[in-house]
Amino acid sequence: MNTKAATTNETGPLLLRVLVFTLIISVMNGTMFNVVLPVISKEFQLTASQVTWIVSGYLIVYAIGTVTYGKLTDKFSIKSLITFGLLLLTVGSLVGVAATQYWMIIVARILQAAGAAVIPALAMIIPVRFFSPEKRGRALGTSAIGTALGAALGPIIAGFVSSALNWKFLFVIPLLSLITLPLYRKYLDDEPVTNEKIDYIGGILLAGTVATFLLALTQSNMWLLVTGLVILVLFIIRIRYASVPFVNPAIFRNKQYSIGMAIAFVLVAVGFGIPFLTPLMLSDVNGLSPASIGLIMLPSALITAILGRKGGKLADEKGNPFLLYIASTLLAGGFIILSSVVGMSPTYIQIFLTLGVLGQSYIQIAMSNTISRTLPKDEVGIGMGLLSMFNFIAAAVSTTAIGKLLDGGATTVHLNPFVHDKVAFVYSNILLALALIVVVMAVLYSLQFGRKSNNK
Numbered sequence: 001m002n003t004k005a006a007t008t009n010e011t012g013p014l015l016l017r018v019l020v021f022t023l024i025i026s027v028m029n030g031t032m033f034n035v036v037l038p039v040i041s042k043e044f045q046l047t048a049s050q051v052t053w054i055v056s057g058y059l060i061v062y063a064i065g066t067v068t069y070g071k072l073t074d075k076f077s078i079k080s081l082i083t084f085g086l087l088l089l090t091v092g093s094l095v096g097v098a099a100t101q102y103w104m105i106i107v108a109r110i111l112q113a114a115g116a117a118v119i120p121a122l123a124m125i126i127p128v129r130f131f132s133p134e135k136r137g138r139a140l141g142t143s144a145i146g147t148a149l150g151a152a153l154g155p156i157i158a159g160f161v162s163s164a165l166n167w168k169f170l171f172v173i174p175l176l177s178l179i180t181l182p183l184y185r186k187y188l189d190d191e192p193v194t195n196e197k198i199d200y201i202g203g204i205l206l207a208g209t210v211a212t213f214l215l216a217l218t219q220s221n222m223w224l225l226v227t228g229l230v231i232l233v234l235f236i237i238r239i240r241y242a243s244v245p246f247v248n249p250a251i252f253r254n255k256q257y258s259i260g261m262a263i264a265f266v267l268v269a270v271g272f273g274i275p276f277l278t279p280l281m282l283s284d285v286n287g288l289s290p291a292s293i294g295l296i297m298l299p300s301a302l303i304t305a306i307l308g309r310k311g312g313k314l315a316d317e318k319g320n321p322f323l324l325y326i327a328s329t330l331l332a333g334g335f336i337i338l339s340s341v342v343g344m345s346p347t348y349i350q351i352f353l354t355l356g357v358l359g360q361s362y363i364q365i366a367m368s369n370t371i372s373r374t375l376p377k378d379e380v381g382i383g384m385g386l387l388s389m390f391n392f393i394a395a396a397v398s399t400t401a402i403g404k405l406l407d408g409g410a411t412t413v414h415l416n417p418f419v420h421d422k423v424a425f426v427y428s429n430i431l432l433a434l435a436l437i438v439v440v441m442a443v444l445y446s447l448q449f450g451r452k453s454n455n456k
Contacts, residue, residue, distance in 0.1 A: 011187050015126055016139060018183045019119075020146035025177045026119040027150025029089075029112060030058065031275055032158035035290045036167040038283045044102045052403040055276065056396040058109045060214050063392035064207045065117025066124075070385015071246060073125060075198055079188040085118025086181050089174055096171030112174060119177075120392070123147075124384035128372050134316060137323075140365050141312020148305035148361055155279070155301075159294030202246030205235035210393060217400050251383060256374040259448050261390055264367040267441050269394035270434045271331060271360035276399045278353065280406065281427045286346050296346050300354040304361045311362040315369050321450045324366040328442035331359030335435035339428045343421030364391075370449060405430060 033040075033054050041051040069081055092111030099105045123146075127139035161169050208231045216224035239245035252258050275297075282288045282296060315323045334356030341348040368387065375383040406426065414425040415432050 011130065014187050015130060015184075016142050018180050018187065019122060019126055019143055020149075022119050022177055022180045023123060023143060023146025024150040024153065025174055026116050027147050028154040028157065029116060029174045030055075030062070031150065031154040032170045032173070033058075033109075033167075034275055034279050035155045035158040035293055036162045036170070037279065039162060039167055039290060040105075052399050053106060054109060056214070056399045056403075057106055058113045059392045059396035059399070060211055061110050061113035062117045062120070063389045063396065064210055065114055066121045066388035066392060067206070067382070067385040068203060069118045069121035070125065070381050070388065071198065071203065073121070073381045073385075077188070078122065078125070079185055081118055082122065082184045082188070083181060085115045086177050088115030089177060091115070093171045093174045097168060099168065099171075108171065112171075116174070116177075120388045121385055124368065124372075124388050125381060128380050128384060133373065137312040137315035137320075137365065137369050138309060139312065140368050141309040141315070144308040144311065144361050144365055145305050147364075148301055148308050148357075153301075155297040156291075156294035159289070159291035163289065163291045197244040199238070199242050199244055199246035202235065202238045202242055205231055205238055206246060209235050210389070214393065214396050214400070217397060220404075247382060247386070248379070251375075251379055251386075254374060256448070257371060257383065259444075260367065260371040260374060261387060263441050263445050263448075264371060264387065265390045265394045266437065267363050267367065268391045269398040270437050270441075271356075271363060272395040272398040273402060273430070273434050274334075274353070274356045274360055277402055277427065277430065278349070281342065281424075282346060282349065285343050285421065285424045285427060288346060292346075296350045297353065299350060300357040303354050304358045307358060308361055308365075311365045312369075315366055320366045320370045320373075321446065323362055324370070324445055324449075325442065327359045327362030327366055328438050328445075329359070330355045331363060332435040332438040332442075334359055335431045335438065339416050339431035339435070340418040342419055342428045342431070343424035402430060 037051050037054065040054065044051075069085065072081055089112055092108050092113070092115060095111055096105060096108030099108055123143045127143060131139040157173065158167070158170055161167070161173075209228055212224055212228035212231055215221070216228055236249075239247050239249050278297060279290075279293050282293045283290075288296070311323055311327075314326070334352060334354075337352040338349060338356065341352060368384075371387055372380070372384060408426070414428060416428045419425060419428040
């Protein structure tokens, strides 16, 4: 019997359980602040686009960090990386607790993101490394439970903590991730440090490209856009001629991988509109408090957590396209119905939010599984790391773009005839546009992956 394979079969499920708990804390840390953005905005007298830096700034660093950690797994042990990441997350949390000014909050969130980015990198790598392809869907579905539970608990905990204490106490919650550190160090092997060279210059150029482009988008600054293009050109030159490039350009010549990444980017950006837009909508249109917003968002996330593993099972048994079509129907349908009930009783939003949240979760499972099957074994680390990075860049782009649209204020144009509240028009229009994008992406996915039997 293969001892290494037996060990992998034993440690895989154990690591997955620990990972689920870590993901809960990680997702909570990423989404809790969505609920209190209106409170922070009023306290520091910020516009919608300015306050989104608490989310988008976190996601920019998170995005860069995930691909960096994914690449570093080629050289350093996962055990060492998770130790470093969780300790850095702790430092950022402590800075946040002590923060007294807005810029200190941003610094704290950046430090948190730099540490917490190791978690989504693990969430991509552990199912691929420790589970066979025919069981990978279930593993991804299980990790999706952690994501969904984090999304469920984040808003409700944020609402009650900010109402009963102060929103700054949200920085204390990520400290719970330290509980998992001894377990990771127990179940992960002491993999030797290899002589694999890391192209740090290429990594810095990649980070600079991502950060500058997102800054250009946030600030609507043409000079930043030009700077980003220059850095991108330098990055492309670097990976083409470096002896051991940070990202092997050959990976992008993999047509299935590249198209899958593009589709995933758009779908994740659209899906992230739900956790970002909903709290702002409920606060602006319905006048709800953070605690009430958390209660409205709780059931949909709990249902998604319960059904998360079912999505992975469907991917394994029926194929990724089957799951993607179900997910797209749920997400697009959820957007359309939510667009129609904006301004009505929050109970309607609470009920129909489940469609969108469940669809969003299933899309991530389907796309992660689809993309993992396009990669050869030696490109899994960087390939899945890039997927994680693209996911969080997409989320940052989504929050920034929606923030800009909301900054434009109320509009007299309404695309949905069922909506009559002028304050709700802009939210309804955005939701309809997101539904249309989901349909287009589902069609593109079908053309590329729908007829491929090996994508089952």
